[in-house]
Amino acid sequence: xxxxxxxxxxxxxxxxxxxxxxxxxxxxxxxxxxxxxxxxxxxxxxxxxxxxxxxxxxxxxxxxxxxxxxxxxxxxxxxxxxxxxxxxxxxxxxxxxxxxxxxxxxxxxxxxxxxxxxxxxxxxxxxxxxxxxxxxxxxxxxxxxxxxxxxxxxxxxxxxxxxxxxxxxxxxxxxxxxxxxxxxxxxxxxxxxxxxxxxxxxxxxxxxxxxxxxxxxxxxxxxxxxxxxxxxxxxxxxxxxxxxxxxxxxxxxxxxxxxxxxxxxxxxxxxxxxxxxxxxxxxxxxxxxxxxxxxxxxxxxxxxxxxxxxxxxxxxxxxxxxxxxxxxxxxxxxxxxxxxxxxxxxxxxxxxxxxxxxxxxxxxxxxxxxxxxxxxxxxxxxxxxxxxxxxxxxxxxxxxxxxxxxxxxxxxxxxxxxxxxxxxxxxxxxxxxxxxxxxxxxxxxx
Ligand SMILES: Cc1cc2nc3c(=O)[nH]c(=O)nc-3n(C[C@H](O)[C@H](O)[C@H](O)COP(=O)(O)OP(=O)(O)OC[C@H]3O[C@@H](n4cnc5c(N)ncnc54)[C@H](O)[C@@H]3O)c2cc1C
Numbered sequence: 277x278x279x280x281x282x283x284x285x286x287x288x289x290x291x292x293x294x295x296x297x298x299x300x301x302x303x304x305x306x307x308x309x310x311x312x313x314x315x316x317x318x319x320x321x322x323x324x325x326x327x328x329x330x331x332x333x334x335x336x337x338x339x340x341x342x343x344x345x346x347x348x349x350x351x352x353x354x355x356x357x358x359x360x361x362x363x364x365x366x367x368x369x370x371x372x373x374x375x376x377x378x379x380x381x382x383x384x385x386x387x388x389x390x391x392x393x394x395x396x397x398x399x400x401x402x403x404x405x406x407x408x409x410x411x412x413x414x415x416x417x418x419x420x421x422x423x424x425x426x427x428x429x430x431x432x433x434x435x436x437x438x439x440x441x442x443x444x445x446x447x448x449x450x451x452x453x454x455x456x457x458x459x460x461x462x463x464x465x466x467x468x469x470x471x472x473x474x475x476x477x478x479x480x481x482x483x484x485x486x487x488x489x490x491x492x493x494x495x496x497x498x499x500x501x502x503x504x505x506x507x508x509x510x511x512x513x514x515x516x517x518x519x520x521x522x523x524x525x526x527x528x529x530x531x532x533x534x535x536x537x538x539x540x541x542x543x544x545x546x547x548x549x550x551x552x553x554x555x556x557x558x559x560x561x562x563x564x565x566x567x568x569x570x571x572x573x574x575x576x577x578x579x580x581x582x583x584x585x586x587x588x589x590x591x592x593x594x595x596x597x598x599x600x601x602x603x604x605x606x607x608x609x610x611x612x613x614x615x616x617x618x619x620x621x622x623x624x625x626x627x628x629x630x631x632x633x634x635x636x637x638x639x640x641x642x643x644x645x646x647x648x649x650x651x652x653x654x655x656x657x658x659x660x661x662x663x664x665x666x667x668x669x670x671x672x673x674x675x676x677x678x679x680x681x682x683x684x685x686x687x688x689x690x691x692x693x694x695x696x697x698x699x700x701x702x703x704x705x706x707x708x709x710x711x712x713x714x715x716x717x718x719x720x721x722x
Contacts, residue, residue, distance in 0.1 A: 281309045283696055284474055284483035286462050286497075287490035288312030288444070289322035290436045291675050294685035295487055297443035298693045300454055302711045305696065305704055307453040309481060310444065311474070313461040317444055318437035320570055321491055322682060326647030328543070328561060329551050330531060331355055331368075331432035332680035335397040336375035337543070338385065339536035339662070342392050347687075349396060354686035354715045355439070356432055361714070362446075367438040369551055373431030373531040374403075376415065376423060378629055382535045383424045390426050403427045414527045418633040431531055433551045436682045443685075457481075462490070465497060471671050485696045486672045489688075492569045492650045496583045498674040504667040507676070508590040508653035510660065511568060511580065512542065514561025515614060516642040517623060519547065519634065526550075527557040527638070532630050539603050541651050541662040542679060547630045559627045559639065561646055562613045563606075565594070571648045589655035596658055649678045664688070668695060686715060 282305055285292045296310045314320075321327055334340045334348035359368035377386040383404075390402050404424035409416035411427060444456060457478065464475040471484040488497045492511070498504035519527050526549055533546040540563075548558045567584075569576035584590075597603040612622045620636065628634050652661035664681045666688070667674040673692055677684070690711060697704045 279307070280470070281307045281481060281483040282700060283308040283485045283487065284472075284481055285310045285487045285489060286474070287488065287494070288314070288317040288440065288456065288458070289320060289489065289491055289677075290318060290440045290443070290682050290685045291322075291491070291677050291688055292487070292489035293317060293440040293443035294689040295489065295692050296449075296454065296456075297446070298686065298689040298711070299696070300447065300449040300452055302707045303693055303697055303704060305700065308455070309483070310454075310456045311460045311462060311476065311481070312456065312458050315459050318440035321647040321649075321677075322436045322440055323647070324435040324437050324552055325645045326571065327436060327679070327682060328546070328548055328558070329433045329435065330548065330680075330683075331434050332683045333397070333430075335393055335400050335428060336373055336426060336531075336533045337536065338375060338389055339538040339540065339543075344663075345393055345396055348680065348683070350716070351680075351684045351687035352432070353719055354690070355434065355683060357715045358686060359432070359434075359439075362442065365438070365442075366551065367435050367442055369433045370429075371431045371433045371531055371549060372411070372427065372429045372529065373533070374412070374425040374427040375533045375535065376425045376630065377535055378423050379421050383422060385535055386424065386426050397428065397430075399430045400426050400428045412528055412530060412532065414521070414631045414633065415532060417631075420632070427530070433531070433549060434682070435551050436685075439685075462497075465501060465672075467501070467670070484671065485699050487675070487692055487696070488673065489675045489677070491677060492648060494674045494676050495650065495652070496569075498667050498669075499583075501669065501672065503669045504674060506655050507661070507665065507667075508587050508593070508655050509584060509650040510590055510594065510653050511566055511648050511650050512563050513566035513568075513571060513648045514542075514563060514646040516558045516560030516562075516645045517620075517627065517639045518550075518553075518642045519557040519559050519627070519631065519639045520555065521638065524555060526555055527631050527634075534629060537602055537606060539597075539600065540606065541660050542649060545626050545630070547627070558642065558645075559623070559630070560642075562623070563610045564614060566648060568648060571646065572644065589658055590653045592658040593653045593660060597660070650676065651678050652676055666691070671699060
């Protein structure tokens with residue numbers, strides 16, 4: 277693997293590939309190596325089977341604080357603008373979206389939400405009654421309670437795996453000394469005088485700047501190198517059910533989110549058109565504690581336990597969630613969704629909040645669909661972090677990317693590219709004007 281690189285990026289998901297792209301397109305940095313352990317890119321959480329494919333903008337996510345909205349919207353806008361430069365592809369699809377409020381308390385809540393974000397999202401509308409039934413007939417069919425929604429035509433469904441391929445291979449980067457090493461597993465990283473040496477199954481790589489965008493394993497790498505000890509990881513697996521009408525069609529055309537519990541960082545159950553299966557609706561994700569780095573890979577459960585052990589601070593954070601009157605029942609219910617026989621029954625009750633007329637034969641457990649979120653835990657306060665996190669060390673950056681980490685890929689890349697250019701020094705620069713011109717303007721979500 278030879279020569280000294282300027283930058284090594286560990287992780288070929290949407291975070292690592294976005295940085296690979298931004299360094300090539302908007303900086304004059306040369307000699308960059310992207311290292312990925314699997315034979316292809318984006319096989320884990322960035323795979324469109326493993327996540328909900330939503331570009332989160334902050335309008336229908338009632339658990340995002342008002343303060344956070346401009347930042348999330350900016351991140352989403354970068355991805356939407358990137359996609360607008362692509363030829364007609366299946367990478368990104370325009371898709372209407374809504375957050376549904378059921379009964380007066382939730383309807384009041386979404387009305388107030390609308391009031392507080394209308395200035396940022398002028399296209400967002402409050403809809404109810406016949407209009408809601410026209411937009412989403414199945415959401416209103418057989419409904420006995422009152423319902424209303426905040427609705428927008430400005431949503432996007434994203435195949436983040438295809439996006440990763442576009443970032444990595446969409447333009448030729450070879451002449452800039454950019455390379456991708458697949459099937460290359462990073463086992464250890466050590467600090468050297470000039471940067472870091474990365475020890476892989478295919479030999480050592482030396483780099484002046486290193487970015488760890490390895491998803492669930494990023495925090496473990498940080499801990500090993502003496503960083504991020506105030507953070508712990510709570511691994512939460514998500515499953516999905518597929519839903520179809522009796523005639524084998526999708527049940528909804530919009531992304532239908534529900535009001536979220538703002539004590540929890542992950543989305544409440546929602547129904548989404550599947551970007552890869554237009555005749556199906558995906559209900560989920562569920563949330564179940566599952567110690568592992570990778571879904572469907574038992575070996576990584578052992579690795580997880582070896583790496584983090586039984587962490588008392590994370591256990592305390594979970595204890596706090598379990599005794600809470602809102603989050604306790606949520607966790608208990610979610611634990612049941614995977615149980616044989618009753619799992620589907622309990623899930624059906626929950627999914628009927630979105631499609632009241634849903635019958636058992638209309639839903640089916642989606643096998644092999646759903647990844648694993650490593651929610652960050654603040655070990656001092658024993659609370660769950662509500663978003664992604666970045667730890668910047670000496671010549672090394674660690675990206676921890678629970679949801680909405682995929683949405684944030686280009687914003688993360690912009691920040692990391694600037695840090696790298698600053699670290700490597702003159703004559704390297706980040707072309708902010710070109711970045712803004714191509715990816716920030718005009719606002720595609722206005
Ligand atoms: C159920 C679920 C639903 C979600 N829904 C959404 C959503 O709708 N919208 C959204 O924005 N986000 C969503 N997310 C979050 C989103 O999937 C992640 O934030 C995003 O995919 C993270 O991308 P990443 O590149 O950082 O990590 P990953 O996609 O996990 O990629 C990390 C890469 O690093 C590689 N790697 C790891 N360790 C090593 C090593 N030692 N050596 C070499 N390579 C290594 C892995 O093989 C992998 O390819 C969801 C997540 C889940 C689980």
